[in-house]
Amino acid sequence: MPVIVILGSGKVGTTMALDLAGDREHSITLVDRDPAALERARERVATLAGQTMEVRQVDLSDGTAFAEAVRGADVVIGALSSRLGFAALARVIESGIPYCDISFMADDALALDQRARELGVTAVVDCGVAPGLSNLLAGHAAIELDPCEVIEIYVGGIPRERHWPFEYKAAFAPSDVIEEYLRPARIVEHGRVVTRDALSEVELIDFDGERFPGVGTLEAFNTDGLRSLARTLNVPFMKEKTLRYPGHASMMRIFRETGLFDERVRDIRGTAVRPLDVTSALLFPLWEYRAGERDLTIMRVSAIGWRAGRRIRIIWELFNEHDAQSGCSSMSRTTAFPATVVARMLLRREVHVPGVLPPEMLARTEGMTATILSELAKKHVIVERREEPAE
Amino acid sequence: MPVIVILGSGKVGTTMALDLAGDREHSITLVDRDPAALERARERVATLAGQTMEVRQVDLSDGTAFAEAVRGADVVIGALSSRLGFAALARVIESGIPYCDISFMADDALALDQRARELGVTAVVDCGVAPGLSNLLAGHAAIELDPCEVIEIYVGGIPRERHWPFEYKAAFAPSDVIEEYLRPARIVEHGRVVTRDALSEVELIDFDGERFPGVGTLEAFNTDGLRSLARTLNVPFMKEKTLRYPGHASMMRIFRETGLFDERVRDIRGTAVRPLDVTSALLFPLWEYRAGERDLTIMRVSAIGWRAGRRIRIIWELFNEHDAQSGCSSMSRTTAFPATVVARMLLRREVHVPGVLPPEMLARTEGMTATILSELAKKHVIVERREEPAE
Numbered sequence: 001m002p003v004i005v006i007l008g009s010g011k012v013g014t015t016m017a018l019d020l021a022g023d024r025e026h027s028i029t030l031v032d033r034d035p036a037a038l039e040r041a042r043e044r045v046a047t048l049a050g051q052t053m054e055v056r057q058v059d060l061s062d063g064t065a066f067a068e069a070v071r072g073a074d075v076v077i078g079a080l081s082s083r084l085g086f087a088a089l090a091r092v093i094e095s096g097i098p099y100c101d102i103s104f105m106a107d108d109a110l111a112l113d114q115r116a117r118e119l120g121v122t123a124v125v126d127c128g129v130a131p132g133l134s135n136l137l138a139g140h141a142a143i144e145l146d147p148c149e150v151i152e153i154y155v156g157g158i159p160r161e162r163h164w165p166f167e168y169k170a171a172f173a174p175s176d177v178i179e180e181y182l183r184p185a186r187i188v189e190h191g192r193v194v195t196r197d198a199l200s201e202v203e204l205i206d207f208d209g210e211r212f213p214g215v216g217t218l219e220a221f222n223t224d225g226l227r228s229l230a231r232t233l234n235v236p237f238m239k240e241k242t243l244r245y246p247g248h249a250s251m252m253r254i255f256r257e258t259g260l261f262d263e264r265v266r267d268i269r270g271t272a273v274r275p276l277d278v279t280s281a282l283l284f285p286l287w288e289y290r291a292g293e294r295d296l297t298i299m300r301v302s303a304i305g306w307r308a309g310r311r312i313r314i315i316w317e318l319f320n321e322h323d324a325q326s327g328c329s330s331m332s333r334t335t336a337f338p339a340t341v342v343a344r345m346l347l348r349r350e351v352h353v354p355g356v357l358p359p360e361m362l363a364r365t366e367g368m369t370a371t372i373l374s375e376l377a378k379k380h381v382i383v384e385r386r387e388e389p390a391e
Numbered sequence: 392m393p394v395i396v397i398l399g400s401g402k403v404g405t406t407m408a409l410d411l412a413g414d415r416e417h418s419i420t421l422v423d424r425d426p427a428a429l430e431r432a433r434e435r436v437a438t439l440a441g442q443t444m445e446v447r448q449v450d451l452s453d454g455t456a457f458a459e460a461v462r463g464a465d466v467v468i469g470a471l472s473s474r475l476g477f478a479a480l481a482r483v484i485e486s487g488i489p490y491c492d493i494s495f496m497a498d499d500a501l502a503l504d505q506r507a508r509e510l511g512v513t514a515v516v517d518c519g520v521a522p523g524l525s526n527l528l529a530g531h532a533a534i535e536l537d538p539c540e541v542i543e544i545y546v547g548g549i550p551r552e553r554h555w556p557f558e559y560k561a562a563f564a565p566s567d568v569i570e571e572y573l574r575p576a577r578i579v580e581h582g583r584v585v586t587r588d589a590l591s592e593v594e595l596i597d598f599d600g601e602r603f604p605g606v607g608t609l610e611a612f613n614t615d616g617l618r619s620l621a622r623t624l625n626v627p628f629m630k631e632k633t634l635r636y637p638g639h640a641s642m643m644r645i646f647r648e649t650g651l652f653d654e655r656v657r658d659i660r661g662t663a664v665r666p667l668d669v670t671s672a673l674l675f676p677l678w679e680y681r682a683g684e685r686d687l688t689i690m691r692v693s694a695i696g697w698r699a700g701r702r703i704r705i706i707w708e709l710f711n712e713h714d715a716q717s718g719c720s721s722m723s724r725t726t727a728f729p730a731t732v733v734a735r736m737l738l739r740r741e742v743h744v745p746g747v748l749p750p751e752m753l754a755r756t757e758g759m760t761a762t763i764l765s766e767l768a769k770k771h772v773i774v775e776r777r778e779e780p781a782e
Binding site: 165250251253254257258259260262266268269271272273275277278279281282283286 | 556641642644645648649650651653657659660662663664666668669670672673674677
């Protein structure tokens, strides 16, 4: 049986394990530093998928322990915190094992592309929902449309129920959410990368009640989400905006401008304090999904360009809810499944180009987008596509 | 010449000194701990009022120094921080000198009433704009109307220009502002004192553009402003609400509910920190009036009751702006002048009932309200009165 090693036993890593265990075709090992999280994951896989899974307690910040943990794997999947993401990518590449990664990293994964090519390793990075599925669809549009003029990605993970005041819960590490509200957003205009403030250019978007039940109007604002797309695609206008219930951006701007997200140490009555640490300690517990609280994932990727002499707009829409049966959040599932789908392709060598590949590269292979969307649909992560004339 | 000692050389104390110096009938001594503030006040009085004023650097938290500072005064006026207010009141009473005070204090000034009576001292407390002028008008309504059924006080100090995000500057100590947003508001309903959350029951109020130029719609919310009125007046429905530009209460509730105003020490990454200290350090500089920034004071006191068999509503309205000539803020002037007007009455023994007197007590003397309003009008603090039938 092929051996799959999953790095990270958080929500996403556990969802990956559950999904892959369902195949009954792999030997799965889940690796993490936290024995309690490993044990919880092991029990869930045993109960829900009826599979035994190996778990291994490893400090993945230790290079030797890391190499030992992935040794013998046929494919490695990364679902690590942003703190560990880049180092893990580098280490898996050195190990020579195919890798599929959803770990967020502020660093530039493409800096390791050359090394991956040298070693003949395929490492698909940013392979979640956004970045991830969004990249695949953008990459697809850039090929299907000729020329492709505009790509707009709107994406957000939000709670099903809106509770005052934030109407928000963090489906992934809250510190990474705040980081998104601070880091300037790079977008592409007239073929040039330009920078906007995070949380800027707030617009309201109405979501159709039939395709997006219970959603209504959301707001969208700039965040730094294009990542590799800004470099890999030759599309003159591209942006990614984050979706939230209306009012969130304003609130977060107030927090930011007041200095509550400030990372610089200040003297507070003789004590050295980082305001961000204090705000995080207060805010993060309020942003945690509690038992029974459900989330939604909403994404709209829209591309304008020419096909057969007509200017058209292609729109892909994703609406995804918490899964009551597995207890997996929507964000975990929509993030985990693109990676598990691609991991299986790596195992079958359907994806095998050496290098560090963001998902838009996969779209270059004829039929790949359709295959991935069809695999996701089997897991009830459904992307609907439509077209309309563009003016 | 009568000797007036003013305690506190902040904005209000300095405004009091300027006003009284204009009379050229008193010897004025300004007392504070801060030599720079004293010097600034002395220069302003010399320049603007053409008067020399004595200044004395004294630590007023020291009882002996305090007694020395007020010795020989014919009247003492208090314009101290909330930290010093109550102790100063007790000490002036013990000194036997008439006192007029605007210092905010969380403590119950009336607890010293008995002692003031024993010593035959008159101490008018809470003698600013609100508490202060608002108490006088409420006290007047309670006598003029028989029975008086409802008293509603709406009052706020706000900046002339609205700047994102707070659209607010603190005309007095910002820590006292936050304290107002935390302390439960006591209001009177059906003759009983009931408690509401501070910042609750937000309502929007439109202000007539002729009487309140440039104001438009404000919001009003519960704060603990009734103070002595809840006990001294026999009116079954009374409340005081604070006025701000719309949105402020919601923002402050978010800060409060997130824990940013929390006074309890928390462990933040191994360091003991009070969140309120951090928030204050960030927020207070943003709430400071800068050079050239002007403020407004807005107050509406409305009373419903019966007179000559008709149910009527009496409405008093104050609209006051920053004074360009003296450079004194509106809040300083509207707070200082009720006290200086009453201080002159104390000197002339027009007010001489022994005890601790909140201003509603002054309204019991026939003609007193009209006299005080007329004196304030001379200083361009103009209260307009009108009546309308009440349903």
